[in-house]
Amino acid sequence: xxxxxxxxxxxxxxxxxxxxxxxxxxxxxxxxxxxxxxxxxxxxxxxxxxxxxxxxxxxxxxxxxxxxxxxxxxxxxxxxxxxxxxxxxxxxxxxxxxxxxxxxxxxxxxxxxxxxxxxxxxxxxxxxxxxxxxxxxxxxxxxxxxxxxxxxxxxxxxxxxxxxxxxxxxxxxxxxxxxxxxxxxxxxxxxxxxxxxxxxxxxxxxxxxxxxxxxxxxxxxxxxxxxxxxxxxxxxxxxxxxxxxxxxxxxxxxxxxxxxxxxxxxxxxxxxxxxxxxxxxxxxxxxxxxxxxxxxxxxxxxxxxxxxxxxxxxxxxxxxxxxxxxxxxx
Numbered sequence: 001x002x003x004x005x006x007x008x009x010x011x012x013x014x015x016x017x018x019x020x021x022x023x024x025x026x027x028x029x030x031x032x033x034x035x036x037x038x039x040x041x042x043x044x045x046x047x048x049x050x051x052x053x054x055x056x057x058x059x060x061x062x063x064x065x066x067x068x069x070x071x072x073x074x075x076x077x078x079x080x081x082x083x084x085x086x087x088x089x090x091x092x093x094x095x096x097x098x099x100x101x102x103x104x105x106x107x108x109x110x111x112x113x114x115x116x117x118x119x120x121x122x123x124x125x126x127x128x129x130x131x132x133x134x135x136x137x138x139x140x141x142x143x144x145x146x147x148x149x150x151x152x153x154x155x156x157x158x159x160x161x162x163x164x165x166x167x168x169x170x171x172x173x174x175x176x177x178x179x180x181x182x183x184x185x186x187x188x189x190x191x192x193x194x195x196x197x198x199x200x201x202x203x204x205x206x207x208x209x210x211x212x213x214x215x216x217x218x219x220x221x222x223x224x225x226x227x228x229x230x231x232x233x234x235x236x237x238x239x240x241x242x243x244x245x246x247x248x249x250x251x252x253x254x255x256x257x258x259x260x261x262x263x264x265x266x267x268x269x270x271x272x273x274x275x276x277x278x279x280x281x282x283x284x285x286x287x288x289x290x291x292x293x294x295x296x297x298x299x300x301x302x303x304x305x306x307x308x309x310x311x312x313x314x315x316x317x318x319x320x321x322x323x324x325x326x327x328x329x330x
Contacts, residue, residue, distance in 0.1 A: 001014045001015055001016060001045075001046035001047065001048070002014065002015045003015070003048075004218065004281035004282065005218070005281075006136065006168045006170075006189045006190040006218040006281055007168065007188070007189035007190055007216055007217050007218045008189065008216060009167055009168035009189040009190075010167055011078055011135045011136060011167040011168040011189070012078065013048075013049040013078055013220070013281055013282040014046065014047055014048045014049045014282060015275060015281075015282055015283065015300070016045075016047055016049075016271075016282065016283055016285065016296065016297065016300045017047065017049035017050065017051055017220065017282045017283065017284040017285070018038075018039070018042040018047050018049065018050045018051065018284075018285070018287060018293070019051050019222065019284045019285055019286035019287070020050060020051060020052040020056060020061040020062075020064070020065045020286070021052075021053075021056045021057075021061060021286050022035075022038070022061075022286050022287060022288030022292075023035045023038065023039075023052075023056070023057070023060070023061040023064040023065055023288065024052075024056030024057020024058075024059075024060045024061030024064075024101055024103065025057050025060060025101050025102040025103050026056065026057070026100060026101060026102075026286070026288070027100060027101075027102065028102050029102045030288045030289075032064070034288070034289055034290075035064045035068065035288070036064070036067070036068045037289070037290040038287055038288060038289050038290050038292070038293055039064075039065065039068035039069065040068070040071075040290065041290035041293035041294055042287070042293050042297075043071075043072060045293060045294065045297035046297075047293075047297070048076060048077045048078065049077070049078045049080075049282055049284075050065055050069065050077060050078070050079050050080070051079075051080045051081075051192075051220075051284055052065050052079070052080070052081050052082075052129075053081055053082040053085075053138075053140055054081070054082070054083075054085055054086070054087050054109075054121060054124065054125055054128075055082070055085045055099075055109060055140060056101070057096070057101045057103045058087060058096055058101065058103055058105070058106060058107045058109075059087055059107065059124075059128050060101075060103055062081065062125055062128040062129050063128045063129070065079070065129065066128060066129035066130040066131060067130065069129075070130060074131070078135040078136065078167075079129065079131065079134045079135055079136070080134065080135060080136035080137065080138060080192075081122070081125045081129070081134050081136075081137060081138075082137065082138045082139070082140035082172060083113075083117070083118045083121040083122055083125075083137060083138075083139060083140060083153065083157075084111065084112065084113050084118075084121070084139050084140040084141060084142055084145070084149070084153065085109040085110070085111060085112070085121070085140055085141075086109070086110045086111075086112040086117050086120060086121045086124075087107040087108070087109060087110075087121075087124065088107060088108050088110050089106065089107055090105065090106065090107055090108045092105055092108075093105065111144075111145060113139065113142055113145045113148040113149045113152060113153035114148060114152050114153070115152045115153065115155065115156035117153075118152075118153050118156040118157065118160075119156065119160070122134075122137060122160070122165075122166075133165065133166065133167075134166055135166065135167045135168060136166065136167065136168045136169070136170065136189075136190065137157055137160065137166045137168075137169055137170075138169075138170050138171055138172035138190075138191075138192055139153050139154065139157070139170070139171040139172070140172055141172070141173055141174070142171060142173070142178070143173060143175065143178065146178065149171070150181075150185070150186070154169075154182075154186055154188075157169040158187065168189035168190055169188055169189055169190075170182070170188040170189055170190040170191050170192060171188060171191055171192070172191070172192030172193075172194070172220075172222070173191075173192070173193065173194070174194045174195055174196070174223070174240075175196065176193060176196045176203055176204040176206075176207050176208040177207060179191040179193055179204075179208050180207040180208045180211045183208065183211045183212050183215050183217045184211055184215065188217060189217065189218065190217065190218040190219070190220060190281065191208070191212070191217065191218075191219055191220070192219075192220045192222055192284065193208060193219055193220070193221055193222065194221075194222035194223035195222070195223030195226055195227070195240055196208070196223075197209065197219075197221050197274055197277065197280070198221075198223065198224060198225075198226050198230065198270065198273065198274060199230055199252075199255060199266075199269065199270050199273050199312075199317075199318070200226050200229065200230065200239070200248060200251060200252065201226065202318075202319065202322055204219075205277075205322060209277050209279045209280075212279040213278060213279045217279075218279070218280075218281040218282075219277070219279045219280050219281065220280070220281060220282045220283075220284050221274040221275075221280050221282070221283050221284065222283075222284040222285075223240075224270050224271055224273075224274045224283055224284075224285060225267070225270055225285075226239050226240055227239060227240055227241050229244045229248060229249065229252050230252055230255075230266055230267070230270040231266075231267055231270075233249060233252035233253045233255075233256055233266065234249075235249065237249065237252075251317060252266070254315070254317060255269070255312065255317055258308060258311050258312060258315070258317070259304075259308060262304075262305045262307055262308040262311070263305065264302060264303075264304050264305065264308060265299060265302070267295070267296075267299040268299040268300075268302040268304055269304050269308060271283055271285070271296070271299055271300045272300075272302075272304045272325045273324065273325070275300075275325065276323050276324055276325040277323050278323075283300070285300075304325060306326070309324040309325070
């Protein structure tokens, strides 16, 4: 699988990356062996980039990912994690389903973009992962904490990078505007943009992606399926973590029909579209099972006919000027 360097750093990522939120029991429980087999399948398919966060299952995703990766030489893969939500033990019972994870509520999340909080959060992540270093650290969803993120957390990440503790630094969000500010006003190597460069939402094309090209900053695209709608468009499907609006469902179904007429799938087109922009270094896809990993890898490698992109433009399902892939495997 193709590898791409993140910005001016020495960190390389594969074109398709494994997102570990599912290993943290996102929405439903995942067994230990099922989680381990998902990571094994990713390795078998050439994926060497793995993303996680303390937020995912209150640390469970980090523990499971670290355990699974111990089967492989450390210099053959890259791991990214995130800071901004520090975990504190709590004596409260119950579960964490209110936050989307089917795990016991053993900890609570504390927003913390202070310099000390960044280091403490990263140290705890390293312990859960069982690693002495991670390759990439992102500021995780600093939407409502801009001042502290730019004035305290970002300088702390810069120091960690200069000390060699991490190889690359960045920010990960579900919006493009603040990520564009990170690209223009800081020296981040990479930004993780979820859901804003997809077949259904190209808002990152107006600010983030051009800025990233101008500044030599890499973009990792997450949310390629817009939280489910582009993976399986049907009544009741989710779009951006909520029930898909009728007009979005209609667009997705029309795209699916077009893809199938051209001998491909909507999933393949969704992944290929995300990867097509020259600023994009990697497409991050979440998976909770070996079967999901194999399907994502198959779809990512599948050629998408140029005639499909032309039809999507001609019918107004895609704007006429958006970058689309060449007719070849990713």
